[in-house]
Amino acid sequence: MLAKSRASLFRALKPLTSHWAFCIYTIVCGSDWGDMASGGLTYSRLIAWLKVILPLAALVLLSTLFLFSRNIGGSTDEIPFAEEELEQKVREQRLSAPFFSGKTSNGNLVAFTAESARPDADALGRAIATKMEARIDHPNGQYLTFASDRAMIDNTSNAVTLQGQVNIQSSQGYEITTTELVTAMRETRAHSTGKIRGTGPGGQVEAGMLQILPDEKKGDTYLIFSQGVKMIVNPAGSNEVSRDTD
Secondary structure: OHHHHHHHHHHHHHHHHHHHHHHHHHHHHOOOOOHHHHOOOOHHHHHHHHHHHHHHHHHHHHHHHHHHHHHOOOOOOOOOOOHHHHHHHHHHOOEEOOEEEEEOOOOOEEEEEOOEEEEOOOOOOEEEEEEEEEEEEOOOOOEEEEEEEEEEEEOOOOEEEEEEEEEEEEOOOOEEEEEEEEEEOOOOOEEEOOOEEEEEOOEEEEEOEEEEEEEOOOOEEEEEEEOOEEEEEOOOOOOOEEEEEO
């Protein structure tokens, strides 16, 4: 690029070379071209020197322009993120699509998946997950599923607390909702911390607490309702019956 600039500048200056030579010689050697030979400096020799000096001067000017342009606009090595944005990214440490699976002591397969998870800044060893789903598969083909929009994962106790709108489904036909469900990650055990409401094979059910416990001998899982259970039974061919139990 410098060579092209040099050639272009030389072509532009070539028509003016004779005029500049005359001016320079007039100032240095006098006002008469006839004195040129007597002074030991011929016109051809002067032109030859100018052909060397002028291109070198042009290169110096071009180099100076490049040095100035390099400083315009500031440094390009600066990180294109604000300091607060970088700190936020470090704090979040978000993990996309986390997955956990394992097998319980009684042979059930468990799997937990989420849309995303990040460490809880308020508690060491705990994480906050979104769109949490869990599934427990029994060797006999039965299964349980849990789902919620938010969950707290406690790595110390190997437990997950599903929060918000918690949906519970079983292969036995139960569909139950609650606001919070605590489930183990390595065992088939879970319980709600508040009221539950849902439907089952016999009708509708409401209770103050739900426990999900395994039957170690049979390999089944029981849904145990307690604390003010209210059942609305709809047997086939009969009227609606309401039953309250403790």
